[in-house]
Amino acid sequence: MRDFILKRMIAVILAFIFVYGFYVILHGHISPGGSFAGGIIVSLSFIAFATVYGIDKGKEKLPEKFLVWVESYGTLWYGLMGLVGICKGAPFLANKLAGIDLGVPGTLSSGGLIGLIGFGVGIRVASTMITLFYTLMEGDA
């Protein structure tokens, strides 16, 4: 696409979409949204970039190999967080029982491990969506 206005607009908005995505991911436990919705928003910033600047440039910024790594280890991260409970002598995926300070309800730190788990899920969803987008674009060409 050669549209100047579109390119400039995306260049400005991109960072905001990206940051908002992570905001939704990290506030998943105290506000509407969560890792899935947030991950989609994060992926949208890249999809917008790749649509406007071309898929090759998008792949330059975010190679598929990197996406595979994020997908794999983002999910593994979830499992590792679950194991924290077992290491502390509590059941799998335990949060408060594993002795984690849950802080003041309603604040960002009140989720304990949930925030960390959500981060893993969020980046995983984002990378999966981008992979899907790349695959569909390739199938089209």
Place this chain on the structure above:
Amino acid sequence: MMTSWTTHLPVFVVILPLFVGFILPTLARRLRLVENLVIAVEVISFVMAAALAVLLFKQNGSPIPYAMGGWPAPWGIRIIADNLGVLFLLVIAIVGLPIALYTKGNLREEVGGRSRTARFYALYLLLMGALAGMAVTNDLFNVFVLVEVATLSACGLVSAHRNPRAAEAAFNYLILATLGSGLVMGSIGFLYITTGHLNMEFAARELAQVWQHSPHVVWMAASFMLTGFGVKAAMFPLHVWLPDAHSMAPTPGSAVLSGLAVKGYLICLLKILYNVFGQTLMRHFTMHHVLTAAGIAAILAGSILALRQDELKRRLAYSTVAQVGYIILGFGFVNQRGLAGSLFYLASHALIKSTLFLTAGAIISATGKTKVSELAGVGRKMPLTMGAFTVASLGLVGIPLFSGFVGKWHLLLGSFESGNFAAAAVILAGSVFCAAYLFPILRNAYFQETPGENWQDPGMAQRAAFVLLSAAIIFFGILPTPLLTLAQRAAADLLFLQ
């Protein structure tokens, strides 16, 4: 320290294959490592399943519960390793290890490039994790999630074959299986609306009290569940996707799909029918008659269709349709003998059908021939492979001293106990049909010659897989007691007998 680790076994059995599966795509360049990791996971899963079985026998069959995150049911998710679950976990472990061994070093021939192969392994472990989850789950929504994970990875396994026809088969499978998932989801929705619970025990308790207020909704839920899982488990006449999908998949894929994946859905169906709806409602909706009728139809139709196939893998795939019929038939008897026979048959068919598919795959890749009529003389040139095939055939037909016999015997006892003599006749007729479509292959292989060809048994890992599987078939035929005790206790649990 030891005790604390054993208490976590029910959850480790599920998460180990899942989490190792997730990292495999990143290791595509080191395929050796991937193969060894998968085998290691299968060995550890086997040890864990055996440990759970020992624990269960020590407690005389009282289930081992595990509350996820420490939250008690009905608020949290509680998984339970009961007799049924541990039986299926053992089956998964015993069948999974030889399949993983078989794949060592020869998967790329059928699948293609390194990253495709690594992805195949990732899907394989995901499927194993989902099946282990089905074994221990006690939550309706988790059933749906695990069913979806299993279905999607199974579609991936089918489409992994290099042959473009595999993609078509996988697409057909995907469409029908998604329809099945939709029905299961709808049914779970109805159950949740009616009872307000997703935990199976609580849902069952509530359902027993409230079902009379909305009998039609509950009836819908039951029939959706039956149809949904019927599509997934290839219950005749909903089996149309199975012959294509199971015969087009790469050999280890066929083995795991026919041997284990179909059984996972049957276990889920069994859990929901008996644990949530219960015998009373099943009889009220005459679902046991539907199950029996579907079983009889599947045995007859599946066997006759199998007789007509000349392609080896397709013949085996149609045979799976018939054998699923036996298992469904046992579900419909609603008595302890029939259910125990059905569960034992499920275990033995998992062993037998994976042996048949793996040996068939080895024969096809060694000879390059896919048709039954072209395989004259294989028996003398590939003695070990054909030996395992023979053991499995004898087991499937139900010759005494092979595991299939014990299952069929208890199914027969169950059919007499429920007074269903037509079913008993069909069980016997099924064995004759089974001999009719398997023994000609053996006769061809041993008593005829194809001169000039130099076919050989596959490598060490594959031979080890065949030996392990045939040994298991003979072992459970001669000493069925451990597995049969588990099956009988599981049947008693399902029928709430004490």
